[in-house]
Amino acid sequence: MEITKIQIEELTKTNWKITDGKLHKLFNFKNYAEVINFTMKVFEIVEKHNHHPEIVVNYSKVEVSVNNHEEKNISDKCYLLAKDIDFINNIPSI
């Protein structure tokens, strides 16, 4: 099922954006240790969701992008994954 406008509005409040047809968020951290800690937690929940985002890892930031591969759209699975990633990160990034 495709993501709803209400779900998009909700994710916008925690700085998720839609770029190139994907749900996208940049997470900032103090250092690489924090980056890896966060990324490992993301790997864990991704397997539970069976929905796999693109993850770009940098020294102090992690970029997460997700869409539905076949339909090339953003679905409720993307929404649920984004919510869970926010949950493990706890504090919304700028």
Ligand SMILES: C[C@H](O)[C@H](O)[C@H]1CNC2=NC(N)=NC(=O)C2=N1
């Ligand atoms: C067969 C398998 O469940 C699907 O291909 C899943 C796996 N992980 C996925 N991850 C993402 N991001 N999009 C998908 O459409 C997708 N499809």
